[in-house]
């Protein structure tokens with residue numbers, strides 16, 4: 001496959017005709033060679049488990065807390081459009097629909113209201129509440145999903161008026177995470193996030209929780225049911241935090257070993273469903289679950305790979321981001337997200353076929369800087385070039401200074417992206433301790449310029465350096481030492 005396409009990073013302008021031609025060729029090659037059907041076992045398992053009825057957001061250990069078991073089957077979506085264009089509002093509700101579908105529900109109808117700000121009592125205005133109720137009756141919906149984070153009082157009031165369950169976007173995202181969590185660590189992280197979402201909302205969950213306790217065992221005198229629940233949730237949260245910390249140890253150990261051995265790490269980050277897992281699979285032949293669903297990946301997968309000049313580095317695929325990613329999740333997934341915030345390089349995958357890729361870029365960068373990765377070098381991989389509009393790709397290539405159009409599916413642009421990744425890898429450093437004779441001041445200054453000095457001492461026979469330096473310089477110094485010994 002010819003891959004002359006250049007990112008805008010190296011100053012070579014790519015022209016749209018080349019982009020279209022090479023892309024079309026890649027699509028044709030792909031269709032000839034590969035079956036698009038995924039054979040991935042995880043995906044088959046997940047599809048087999050697709051719930052038919054009812055959802056799984058249950059907290060058995062604190063069943064008293066009555067965390068409402070979500071049962072989203074037929075849903076009506078409700079959005080309040082406060083700022084931005086009509087297109088933005090539409091994209092936002094479309095994303096909510098994709099979230100709802102990923103959670104296993106069927107979207108019956110979507111309503112958007114233009115308002116300066118959400119209504120303090122019912123989120124949407126009273127006229128719209130009536131309309132929502134009508135839509136619920138007409139479609140037989142059992143749940144209303146609001147596009148935002150609602151206060152417990154808003155949820156309750158709205159629920160009384162539309163007469164079916166009302167949940168917000170945060171609860172929906174938490175539910176998807178709960179369904180997709182696979183590893184022990186992932187499950188614990190999701191549970192922690194759910195509890196921290198639930199804690200301030202306890203009062204909202206019906207009268208049974210706020211009534212005075214009747215002196216049932218375990219509860220102190222005068223302690224209300226809600227206080228007991230709160231205490232139990234807090235206890236459970238501390239336990240989960242401890243567990244997550246313990247589980248994190250093995251990953252931390254692996255990471256620090258890699259660091260010690262100077263193995264650079266590249267994080268594949270980006271908006272959910274952008275194609276991060278597909279890219280990891282394409283780059284390393286990993287068999288990570290790829291699914292047209294939001295938050296398909298929760299657990300990080302690390303794969304070792306090798307650059308053309310023989311340097312080992314790791315690639316890690318991790319959880320996707322979304323606009324207004326619930327802070328409870330960011331907090332609970334802190335250890336997982338360290339795979340991104342502690343990497344040497346971020347390959348930021350964006351879906352070129354999404355209606356608003358620039359908004360995706362913004363949202364992802366916001367999360368990256370929130371988790372402390374804002375300073376890490378970033379390469380943009382504009383994915384799905386096989387189905388994206390060439391004009392959109394060109395526009396992104398023009399705006400972003402270090403961007404490459406690729407298709408993880410067809411392989412288009414991958415070679416160029418790999419070259420960009422390899423040339424951006426931090427130069428490997430080797431630890432040296434050596435005495436450099438005074439007549440080789442050039443080597444001492446090279447160590448100062450390109451390496452990191454750990455200690456420096458002037459001895460009668462020369463400068464004793466303990467430092468981290470690049471491989472080539474280390475070899476030079478080693479050869480010099482051998483010569484002196486002879």
Ligand SMILES: Nc1nc2c(ncn2[C@@H]2O[C@H](COP(=O)(O)OP(=O)(O)OP(=O)(O)O)[C@@H](O)[C@H]2O)c(=O)[nH]1
Pocket residue numbers: 270271272273274275276277278279289290291292293294295296297298319320321383384385386387406407408409410
């Ligand atoms: N047409 C096209 N589809 C792609 C491409 N790359 C990925 N996809 C599809 O996009 C969907 C999401 O791909 P994933 O690799 O699971 O995306 P992800 O970023 O890992 O998503 P999450 O783990 O859910 O955050 C799947 O249906 C893929 O088949 C591409 O280059 N072209």
Ligand SMILES: [Mg+2]
Pocket residue numbers: 276277278289290296297318
């Ligand atoms: Mg994924």
